[in-house]
Amino acid sequence: MQITAKSEIINVGTELLLGDILNTNHQYLSKRLAELGIAVYYQSSVGDNPARLEALLKQALERSNLIIITGGLGPTVDDLTKQTAAQALGFKLVRNAECEQRIRSRFEAMGWEMSANNLLQADIPEGALILPNEHGTAPGCVMQKEGKSLILLPGPPKELKPMFEAAVVPFLLKSFETGIIHSVGLKIFGVGESKVDDLLAGFFRLQNPTVAPYAKDGEVLVRISARAASQNEAEALINPILMQIREILGDNIYGEDVAGLEEALVLALKAKGKSLAAAESCTGGLLAKRITDISGASEVFPLGVVSYSAEQKVKLLGVSRKIIDAYGVYSHQTARVMAERVRDLAGTDLGIGITGIAGPCGGTEELPAGTVFIAVASKTGTVSKLINRTGYEREQVRNYAVNYAIKLALTTLKEV
Amino acid sequence: MQITAKSEIINVGTELLLGDILNTNHQYLSKRLAELGIAVYYQSSVGDNPARLEALLKQALERSNLIIITGGLGPTVDDLTKQTAAQALGFKLVRNAECEQRIRSRFEAMGWEMSANNLLQADIPEGALILPNEHGTAPGCVMQKEGKSLILLPGPPKELKPMFEAAVVPFLLKSFETGIIHSVGLKIFGVGESKVDDLLAGFFRLQNPTVAPYAKDGEVLVRISARAASQNEAEALINPILMQIREILGDNIYGEDVAGLEEALVLALKAKGKSLAAAESCTGGLLAKRITDISGASEVFPLGVVSYSAEQKVKLLGVSRKIIDAYGVYSHQTARVMAERVRDLAGTDLGIGITGIAGPCGGTEELPAGTVFIAVASKTGTVSKLINRTGYEREQVRNYAVNYAIKLALTTLKEV
Numbered sequence: 044m045q046i047t048a049k050s051e052i053i054n055v056g057t058e059l060l061l062g063d064i065l066n067t068n069h070q071y072l073s074k075r076l077a078e079l080g081i082a083v084y085y086q087s088s089v090g091d092n093p094a095r096l097e098a099l100l101k102q103a104l105e106r107s108n109l110i111i112i113t114g115g116l117g118p119t120v121d122d123l124t125k126q127t128a129a130q131a132l133g134f135k136l137v138r139n140a141e142c143e144q145r146i147r148s149r150f151e152a153m154g155w156e157m158s159a160n161n162l163l164q165a166d167i168p169e170g171a172l173i174l175p176n177e178h179g180t181a182p183g184c185v186m187q188k189e190g191k192s193l194i195l196l197p198g199p200p201k202e203l204k205p206m207f208e209a210a211v212v213p214f215l216l217k218s219f220e221t222g223i224i225h226s227v228g229l230k231i232f233g234v235g236e237s238k239v240d241d242l243l244a245g246f247f248r249l250q251n252p253t254v255a256p257y258a259k260d261g262e263v264l265v266r267i268s269a270r271a272a273s274q275n276e277a278e279a280l281i282n283p284i285l286m287q288i289r290e291i292l293g294d295n296i297y298g299e300d301v302a303g304l305e306e307a308l309v310l311a312l313k314a315k316g317k318s319l320a321a322a323e324s325c326t327g328g329l330l331a332k333r334i335t336d337i338s339g340a341s342e343v344f345p346l347g348v349v350s351y352s353a354e355q356k357v358k359l360l361g362v363s364r365k366i367i368d369a370y371g372v373y374s375h376q377t378a379r380v381m382a383e384r385v386r387d388l389a390g391t392d393l394g395i396g397i398t399g400i401a402g403p404c405g406g407t408e409e410l411p412a413g414t415v416f417i418a419v420a421s422k423t424g425t426v427s428k429l430i431n432r433t434g435y436e437r438e439q440v441r442n443y444a445v446n447y448a449i450k451l452a453l454t455t456l457k458e459v
Numbered sequence: 460m461q462i463t464a465k466s467e468i469i470n471v472g473t474e475l476l477l478g479d480i481l482n483t484n485h486q487y488l489s490k491r492l493a494e495l496g497i498a499v500y501y502q503s504s505v506g507d508n509p510a511r512l513e514a515l516l517k518q519a520l521e522r523s524n525l526i527i528i529t530g531g532l533g534p535t536v537d538d539l540t541k542q543t544a545a546q547a548l549g550f551k552l553v554r555n556a557e558c559e560q561r562i563r564s565r566f567e568a569m570g571w572e573m574s575a576n577n578l579l580q581a582d583i584p585e586g587a588l589i590l591p592n593e594h595g596t597a598p599g600c601v602m603q604k605e606g607k608s609l610i611l612l613p614g615p616p617k618e619l620k621p622m623f624e625a626a627v628v629p630f631l632l633k634s635f636e637t638g639i640i641h642s643v644g645l646k647i648f649g650v651g652e653s654k655v656d657d658l659l660a661g662f663f664r665l666q667n668p669t670v671a672p673y674a675k676d677g678e679v680l681v682r683i684s685a686r687a688a689s690q691n692e693a694e695a696l697i698n699p700i701l702m703q704i705r706e707i708l709g710d711n712i713y714g715e716d717v718a719g720l721e722e723a724l725v726l727a728l729k730a731k732g733k734s735l736a737a738a739e740s741c742t743g744g745l746l747a748k749r750i751t752d753i754s755g756a757s758e759v760f761p762l763g764v765v766s767y768s769a770e771q772k773v774k775l776l777g778v779s780r781k782i783i784d785a786y787g788v789y790s791h792q793t794a795r796v797m798a799e800r801v802r803d804l805a806g807t808d809l810g811i812g813i814t815g816i817a818g819p820c821g822g823t824e825e826l827p828a829g830t831v832f833i834a835v836a837s838k839t840g841t842v843s844k845l846i847n848r849t850g851y852e853r854e855q856v857r858n859y860a861v862n863y864a865i866k867l868a869l870t871t872l873k874e875v
Contacts, residue, residue: 058671059486059489059502060489060493060499060501060502061489061490061493061499062485062486062487062488062490062492062493063671063673063682064486065481065483065486066482066485069478069482069504070478070480070481072478073476073477073478074478074479075478076478077476077477083476084476084505084506084508084511085504085505085511086475086476086503086504087502087503087504088485088501088502088503089500089501090500092500095501099501102518155653255474257479257480266479326751327756327760327763328739328744328745328746328747328748328750328751328763328765329744331743331744331765332743332745332747334743334744335741335743335744335745335765335767335817336743336853336854338817338818338819338853339820340743340767341767341768341821344743344767345766345770346765346767346771346775347743347744347764347765347767348763348764348765349744349747349751349762350761350762351751351756351757351761351762352757352761352762355761358804359762359804388774388775401751403754404755405757437752438752
């Protein structure tokens with residue numbers, strides 16, 4: 044019979060308590076367990092210290108019936124998770140011939156020398172379910188006793204994740220009551236986080252589905268998530284809410300379940316068979332970089348120019364010296380000519396021009412750091428906008444300017 | 460009298476246990492406490508659940524004398540950290556006039572409407588030390604009782620970090636035995652992680668200073684850290700080890716305590732009064748973006764061209780059609796001409812050319828995804844290299860190619 048899981052996560056490693064690494068395993072496991080409908084009540088980190096780990100484990104066994112431990116399965120003297128956990132549950136460690144063979148083969152294939160320590164990784168709690176490691180030498184395992192399941196996983200994410208997906212998920216589906224969590228992510232740009240909070244306040248109190256906003260660099264993600272027994276049931280819970288929120292936010296929603304503005308732009312350009320070129324100054328290639336993060340962007344984005352100096356704006360882009368002298372290198376006029384000239388140069392449907400001051404240096408009283416001019420040129424003409432992110436850090440100014448430019452291009456794209 | 464801290468961190472928030480957000484506060488606090496010489500023995504996350512938080516707190520008060528709790532200080536009904544903690548320690552909450560005034564002013568300044576809930580944030584445990592919040596409405600506080608210190612901090616990192624630096628650090632220095640941790644970071648490119656592991660294996664067992672490697676996209680950071688009473692003592696511990704490691708790794712060390720290759724390159728260009736331009740294909744602006752991440756890069760980097768299509772390589776960069784037809788768009792020859800032409804176009808001392816296949820699409824049997832040609836042109840001639848990162852993800856291929864190109868430019872820079 045399947046039982047309801049009360050789960051917790053324990054991450055082992057002194058490096059976590061020294062702040063040397065970010066604990067991404069915690070987030071990954073929490074997210075995946077939530078998606079499987081398994082509740083996580085606690086997460087703890089502890090150093091490579093058997094006494095403290097043992098105390099934590101004893102407590103975990105009292106309050107939870109599913110305990111996932113990561114880290115400390117390596118070959119060094121510090122790696123004591125397996126020994127400590129086996130002892131706490133009364134399991135004996137025995138050398139496993141198959142694991143030993145696997146480790147030996149791996150070392151041979153890599154041409155590495157094997158030490159005796161490495162073979163300690165082939166010692167497995169007797170009777171435990173072995174979780175093979177396709178990306179490293181330390182196997183994981185599941186120990187079960189008196190209704191409690193204790194799962195040991197290696198610390199490196201590139202070993203842990205494939206092991207979780209391939210071996211732990213099937214074990215959980217078989218052993219515990221699971222459901223699904225289905226969610227839809229609405230991507231918003233053009234209304235600030237506090238405005239979104241105001242507009243959607245009533246939805247944030249819902250229990251199932253839940254509605255939650257996450258904001259970054261002017262973008263807001265509104266995630267609507269439902270727990271249910273099946274995908275269909277979850278969708279039935281989500282759809283009415285989704286329709287109401289779509290109504291409220293309208294055109295400010297630039298995409299659903301897209302990775303970001305750049306993906307929405309590349310998809311929209313492809314769908315319409317249109318192309319884009321960009322001339323960037325203060326964003327220094329960030330716009331080009333973000334667009335070309337999307338595989339296949341070459342079809343729609345033939346050219347980017349990073350004209351970081353005024354001279355290059357004159358020389359390569361043909362922005363006339365007169366315009367720069369009359370209006371300044373940071374101006375609507377310069378941004379517009381940059382957009383128009385790069386569009387001409389590349390022969391694309393759209394051209395983007397960005398010029399401004401990312402900071403922290405280079406600002407003046409009239410044009411403080413954080414001032415950026417953004418223009419988009421198309422056959423219907425050129426639009427330009429001034430954004431002002433005074434007081435923000437260089438990286439934030441650059442990210443926001445690129446987000447703004449992409450949104451402006453998406454809007455323009457509807458008309459061409 | 461100052462006492463030795465036994466500290467732990469508790470992060471409160473259901474979003475942490477659902478995997479909705481990454482727990483960066485844990486790393487930040489761990490790192491800062493380590494730097495202050497304060498040992499962290501445990502870290503735990505718990506949801507917005509008063510009963511579970513109370514149980515955790517009770518346990519923490521038994522085993523630690525310094526407990527830092529983050530999150531759950533907001534104005535909503537879920538935010539119960541302050542109430543729960545005050546109750547656990549037997550403190551009464553009382554409305555604080557100064558905090559109330561601060562909250563009212565903040566809402567006025569922002570032009571927001573204030574709800575009654577917001578004023579709950581001005582309720583402070585009686586007798587607690589108040590930690591003002593310069594970036595939000597929820598103040599933090601320190602409760603002290605029977606040799607135990609309990610510190611409450613807001614969850615948002617942009618509120619927590621300034622509060623920690625401005626108010627918590629002085630409290631810790633005054634109340635606990637602290638020391639310093641001084642460290643030096645050696646940045647390495649050109650030898651793989653496993654080779655660095657082999658070369659430095661003997662050092663990794665040291666206790667003070669410690670030596671630890673961290674690897675990413677072909678770069679390795681070797682951090683040498685010492686705990687001591689003073690900076691001088693720490694340096695005396697570090698220096699002999701530093702000299703030995705410098706000897707072993709030689710030219711593969713491209714910088715000490717620099718943020719990354721791009722910072723080392725901009726600093727080296729400035730120091731020598733030289734300039735650089737870049738023509739990128741598969742890296743799509745990532746090189747330009749990374750260089751211009753460094754404030755003041757405009758002095759040394761006037762021009763970047765992202766020629767994502769073969770046509771643009773011919774048209775704008777003047778790579779001859781013959782070369783592309785004879786050798787292919789992905790070839791040493793094309794990379795070399797891109798480097799030389801962009802150097803000519805911009806009139807810079809160095810030119811970088813990058814062409815290849817970032818993947819996952821676009822590869823062939825001869826030239827699989829992950830194949831990239833990188834060239835650097837200078838007055839001493841042009842060098843080109845082929846790198847092969849087959850089997851890596853698009854982002855990893857792009858990062859590695861940019862790292863490699865910058866390292867090649869740094870090497871070339873020594874000769875011009």
